[in-house]
Amino acid sequence: AFTTVFAALKGHVDTGSQVTVKGWLRSKRDSKAGISFLAVHDGTAFDAIQAVVPNTLENYESDVLRLSTGCAVIVSGELVESQGKGQSVEIQATDVQVVGWVDDAESYPIAKKRHSFEYLRTQAHLRPRTNTFGAITRVRTTLANAIHNYFHENGFNWINTPIITGSDCEGAGELFRVSTLDMANLPHTESGAVDYSQDFFHDEAFLTVSGQLEVESYCLAMSKVYTFGPTFRAENSHTSRHLAEFWMVEPEIAFADLNDDADLAEDLLKHVFTRVLDEREDDMAFFQQRIDNTVIDRLRTVIDNSFERMDYTQAIDILRNSGKQFEFPVEWGVDLASEHERFLSEEHVGRPVVVMNYPKDIKAFYMRLNDDEKTVAAMDVLAPGIGEIIGGSQREERLEVLDARMDPHLRDELWWYRDLRRYGTVPHAGFGLGFERLLNYVTGMENVRDAIPFPRTPGSAHF
Numbered sequence: 408a409f410t411t412v413f414a415a416l417k418g419h420v421d422t423g424s425q426v427t428v429k430g431w432l433r434s435k436r437d438s439k440a441g442i443s444f445l446a447v448h449d450g451t452a453f454d455a456i457q458a459v460v461p462n463t464l465e466n467y468e469s470d471v472l473r474l475s476t477g478c479a480v481i482v483s484g485e486l487v488e489s490q491g492k493g494q495s496v497e498i499q500a501t502d503v504q505v506v507g508w509v510d511d512a513e514s515y516p517i518a519k520k521r522h523s524f525e526y527l528r529t530q531a532h533l534r535p536r537t538n539t540f541g542a543i544t545r546v547r548t549t550l551a552n553a554i555h556n557y558f559h560e561n562g563f564n565w566i567n568t569p570i571i572t573g574s575d576c577e578g579a580g581e582l583f584r585v586s587t588l589d590m591a592n593l594p595h596t597e598s599g600a601v602d603y604s605q606d607f608f609h610d611e612a613f614l615t616v617s618g619q620l621e622v623e624s625y626c627l628a629m630s631k632v633y634t635f636g637p638t639f640r641a642e643n644s645h646t647s648r649h650l651a652e653f654w655m656v657e658p659e660i661a662f663a664d665l666n667d668d669a670d671l672a673e674d675l676l677k678h679v680f681t682r683v684l685d686e687r688e689d690d691m692a693f694f695q696q697r698i699d700n701t702v703i704d705r706l707r708t709v710i711d712n713s714f715e716r717m718d719y720t721q722a723i724d725i726l727r728n729s730g731k732q733f734e735f736p737v738e739w740g741v742d743l744a745s746e747h748e749r750f751l752s753e754e755h756v757g758r759p760v761v762v763m764n765y766p767k768d769i770k771a772f773y774m775r776l777n778d779d780e781k782t783v784a785a786m787d788v789l790a791p792g793i794g795e796i797i798g799g800s801q802r803e804e805r806l807e808v809l810d811a812r813m814d815p816h817l818r819d820e821l822w823w824y825r826d827l828r829r830y831g832t833v834p835h836a837g838f839g840l841g842f843e844r845l846l847n848y849v850t851g852m853e854n855v856r857d858a859i860p861f862p863r864t865p866g867s868a869h870f
């Protein structure tokens with residue numbers, strides 16, 4: 408039997424008991440008095456546990472003195488109140504077994520205490536051993552569980568929409584092609600172009616950019632549904648908020664309009680923020696102290712206040728009257744750039760804001776046309792420090808109006824999507840929450856590349 412570092416540190420094990428912990432060395436210090444101090448972490452808690460190892464151990468010289476950061480060890484001994492500062496308990500070790508050596512301490516890539524996040528991205532296989540990435544990993548897990556938990560408690564079904572698909576939901580042409588073609592022997596059409604109709608075992612296929620279109624069909628049967636899975640965008644963006652592969656949460660609700668959609672977004676975020684503050688106190692204290700000293704307040708503010716909501720038209724007025732010099736000029740009809748989104752949420756409101764009813768020309772075909780015929784029932788949730796974390800809309804449920812917004816080839820391709828408007832159509836709405844952007848918002852980390860274990864961005868398919 409063994410004890411997790413979490414159980415030992417958090418009082419789940421009485422002092423005076425014999426414990427065994429298994430983990431990796433974060434650091435070691437050898438005192439002149441013949442005692443070594445090992446800091447052992449196992450991923451369960453933010454802090455490592457200190458093991459005090461006396462030189463009376465049989466393998467003190469042969470093993471303990473040779474240990475370095477990164478070695479895997481099993482340490483047994485008595486859990487005692489700590490004499491030193493910095494920890495409440497420690498292990499008075501009576502046995503240290505080395506399970507895995509670090510073959511060359513000098514070359515261990517994360518031996519130093521502080522590394523830049525840029526550098527750690529080149530060590531994606533080892534960065535989870537740092538305290539920052541341990542904390543990110545646990546918060547990511549808690550957020551995912553809180554999201555599933557929220558939907559489960561509220562009667563939503565989780566729909567596993569396909570990753571390989573024929574449709575470009577967002578219509579932005581940012582698709583990764585899935586190919587089974589023999590690159591050395593490409594088929595061609597009569598005109599000489601590559602014949603992609605034979606691509607995926609005789610069909611054209613892509614990695615999904617969003618599960619929305621497919622999840623709408625389940626929504627119009629199950630009433631409340633959501634997807635939560637990986638999505639892909641072949642956009643050549645080199646920013647701190649874009650990944651080529653990211654995870655998205657997409658709820659979809661039937662007999663609902665845009666206000667219901669915004670209510671759902673607000674309720675979901677409040678639920679998950681409450682859970683993360685409750686469950687990951689130690690990790691959140693770290694983010695607060697070392698990454699961004701506003702994170703905890705920021706989450707509390709979201710929990711305690713209702714979201715500010717404004718129309719796009721109103722947002723444009725605010726931006727134009729702000730007196731700020733923006734890089735991208737503002738006028739009615741433009742898509743909001745990140746600087747505009749941040750101004751609205753950070754400086755104007757000071758917390759997340761829901762902007763609703765955007766011009767139809769800058770939004771996707773499936774968004775419901777408003778009575779003014781100039782805007783659609785779209786909403787974005789903009790967050791301080793990040794900008795857009797949620798994009799959603801009420802869907803166009805009227806076949807004629809939808810058809811008018813689709814070009815003819817899309818009407819053919821999305822025959823099944825049109826069917827949903829022919830057979831028992833109802834008003835419905837949904838949104839997509841970018842999971843890595845959410846994690847950045849919660850932790851104060853600045854780059855989405857640090858919010859996913861193995862970031863995929865242009866030029867980084869491997870590491």
Ligand code: 4AD
Nearest residue numbers: 617619649650653657796797798799837838839841
């Ligand atoms: O606004 P988007 O493109 O909306 C959709 O895909 C809709 N079909 C969702 C729906 O209504 N069901 O993307 C939704 C969210 C964004 O607000 C953002 O948080 C995130 O997904 N996102 C990205 N995150 C990381 N890297 C990227 N390249 C992202 N693109 C979008």
Ligand code: MG
Nearest residue numbers: 787795797798
């Ligand atoms: Mg969007």
